Amino acid sequence: MNPLLSVHNLKKIYGEGCDDCMGPSPRPGPDNLCPICGSIIACTDVTFDVYPGEVLGIVGESGSGKSTVLGCINLTTPVNGGEILYSRLQSGIRNILEVDAQTRRTLQNIHFGIVYQNPHLGLNFSISGEGNVAERMLVADSRNFAAIQEKVHNLFERVELSSARFKDYPINYSGGMQQRVQIAKALINAPSLILLDEPTGGLDVSVQAKILDLIRSISRELNVAMIMVSHDIQVIRLLCKRIIVMKHGRIIESGLTDRVIDDPQQAYTQTLVHSTIQ
Amino acid sequence: MSAFNHRYKLKVEALGKSFTLHNRGGVRVQGFENVNFSLRCGELLALHGPSGAGKSSILKTIFRTYLADSGSIRFHRNNNPEVDLASCPESHVLDLRRREIGFVTQFLKILPRVSALDAVAYPLIEIGTDEEQAKEEARKMLTQLGIREELFKLSPLTFSGGEQQRVNIARGIIAPKELILLDEPTASLDQKSSEVVLRLLDQLKQRNIAMIAIFHDQRKIEQIADVAVAIGRNEI
Numbered sequence: 001m002n003p004l005l006s007v008h009n010l011k012k013i014y015g016e017g018c019d020d021c022m023g024p025s026p027r028p029g030p031d032n033l034c035p036i037c038g039s040i041i042a043c044t045d046v047t048f049d050v051y052p053g054e055v056l057g058i059v060g061e062s063g064s065g066k067s068t069v070l071g072c073i074n075l076t077t078p079v080n081g082g083e084i085l086y087s088r089l090q091s092g093i094r095n096i097l098e099v100d101a102q103t104r105r106t107l108q109n110i111h112f113g114i115v116y117q118n119p120h121l122g123l124n125f126s127i128s129g130e131g132n133v134a135e136r137m138l139v140a141d142s143r144n145f146a147a148i149q150e151k152v153h154n155l156f157e158r159v160e161l162s163s164a165r166f167k168d169y170p171i172n173y174s175g176g177m178q179q180r181v182q183i184a185k186a187l188i189n190a191p192s193l194i195l196l197d198e199p200t201g202g203l204d205v206s207v208q209a210k211i212l213d214l215i216r217s218i219s220r221e222l223n224v225a226m227i228m229v230s231h232d233i234q235v236i237r238l239l240c241k242r243i244i245v246m247k248h249g250r251i252i253e254s255g256l257t258d259r260v261i262d263d264p265q266q267a268y269t270q271t272l273v274h275s276t277i278q
Numbered sequence: 279m280s281a282f283n284h285r286y287k288l289k290v291e292a293l294g295k296s297f298t299l300h301n302r303g304g305v306r307v308q309g310f311e312n313v314n315f316s317l318r319c320g321e322l323l324a325l326h327g328p329s330g331a332g333k334s335s336i337l338k339t340i341f342r343t344y345l346a347d348s349g350s351i352r353f354h355r356n357n358n359p360e361v362d363l364a365s366c367p368e369s370h371v372l373d374l375r376r377r378e379i380g381f382v383t384q385f386l387k388i389l390p391r392v393s394a395l396d397a398v399a400y401p402l403i404e405i406g407t408d409e410e411q412a413k414e415e416a417r418k419m420l421t422q423l424g425i426r427e428e429l430f431k432l433s434p435l436t437f438s439g440g441e442q443q444r445v446n447i448a449r450g451i452i453a454p455k456e457l458i459l460l461d462e463p464t465a466s467l468d469q470k471s472s473e474v475v476l477r478l479l480d481q482l483k484q485r486n487i488a489m490i491a492i493f494h495d496q497r498k499i500e501q502i503a504d505v506a507v508a509i510g511r512n513e514i
Contacts, residue, residue, distance in 0.1 A: 209389070209390035209391050210391065212389055212390075212391075213389060213390070213391040213392065216389060216392070220400075220403065237387070238387065238388065238389045239389070241372055242368075242372070255368045256342065256343075256368050256371060256372065258343040259342060259343055259344070259345065259368065262338065262343050262344065263297070263338075263343065263344040263345055265345070266300070267300030267301055270299065270300055270301055271301055274301070
């Protein structure tokens with residue numbers, strides 16, 4: 001099977017940068033700062049593939065570069081190096097870091113969807129929940145009002161949002177509902193890849209279970225690929241067949257989820273796994 | 279080559295596994311070493327021995343949850359070239375797990391809110407079976423294992439230990455496999471349910487599936503196993 005997305009040597013530096021940290025395989029330090037110039041190495045040498053329909057997990061401590069990688073793929077974070085090959089554009093396999101502005105918008109609005117831990121990043125709080133999702137169809141060039149409304153309502157039913165709440169503003173939704181509207185928004189244009197940045201962070205466990213069940217069933221029914229960033233190794237174990245472990249902006253271990261969690265080879269992965277409440 | 283030429287479905291040779299704990303000063307813990315056995319199609323091989331001898335670790339190493347540090351695990355495939363499970367790329371392992379090698383873990387691990395029926399049907403859906411047909415087969419399998427129909431729609435996390443174990447078995451064997459690994463499949467079961475499970479394993483043998491199972495009960499080994507391998511500390 002050919003990858004849907006291939007990330008090669010992705011690099012993001014915050015700060016001036018120097019020849020060392022801007023080059024391949026910069027010198028590691030005790031943290032994610034360049035030991036020479038002090039710039040923040042948000043991610044470097046990040047290479048991985050995502051296959052159609054799979055859920056790939058990314059774990060690692062705060063500041064390890066997980067969200068940076070998602071931002072780079074979503075083309076919202078400018079990168080300092082590397083390439084991201086994507087196979088579903090009409091023009092064939094393309095490095096999406098080099099596409100024109102219009103193609104970039106097509107990728108962001110139609111091919112990819114993103115769900116943030118912080119709903120303020122993913123939702124427009126000045127329009128209704130329904131409007132949030134419908135707006136995304138409009139930017140994807142849908143113009144038939146009745147068709148848009150029907151599609152949005154069908155999707156809201158799918159994510160178990162009651163019809164009485166369609167027209168409410170996001171501020172009046174519970175945390176779990178905000179996440180479900182974000183998921184609906186991410187799904188509405190039938191993307192091939194959904195980026196999930198701690199989608200259940202801060203939710204209580206019963207709401208978390210609902211969201212995870214929704215994510216699981218969506219990935220199965222729609223065969224959409226997902227990259228899921230999470231702190232919760234047990235969640236990742238149940239949802240993802242493959243995972244990546246990041247530390248200080250680098251991938252330090254990757255592979256089959258059960259192998260990485262049950263037989264971690266790297267010291268940091270062992271610390272991470274052994275710190276988890278089973 | 280005909281199947282006749284392949285005497286073994288699985289051949290484990292000089293297999294060893296240790297764990298290096300980097301955060302404990304690099305201390306090495308020996309899991310097992312120099313394990314040798316082989317298995318044919320339609321045979322059930324029982325692993326037995328004291329707790330901590332490494333029986334589960336051997337199963338996990340064959341399933342590639344653990345990385346072996348020495349030896350080989352040659353798996354002969356029906357329609358594909360032989361692979362060494364100790365060293366083949368992890369990308370092959372995912373495919374092998376979907377279609378050829380199953381693992382029934384000792385305890386059920388599952389997302390909350392997933393129903394017993396969905397959990398059991400999923401391995402079939404994953405390999406392309408129509409959803410309704412998969413659910414029908416899941417119903418049959420659960421019924422055969424004595425799970426009451428009123429439980430099908432509920433999360434197995436609310437079930438008793440024995441019921442969970444049977445759901446786990448159903449999930450592990452429902453999709454066609456060539457090799458199935460079972461970690462104490464009858465540990466939480468009463469006599470009657472154990473008999474049901476053993477009958478089911480016997481049916482799998484009739485279908486020419488090779489199995490490796492951990493049992494503690496000598497009578498069960500005599501009843502179902504074709505080969506028994508004792509695993510002891512540091513020896514076999």
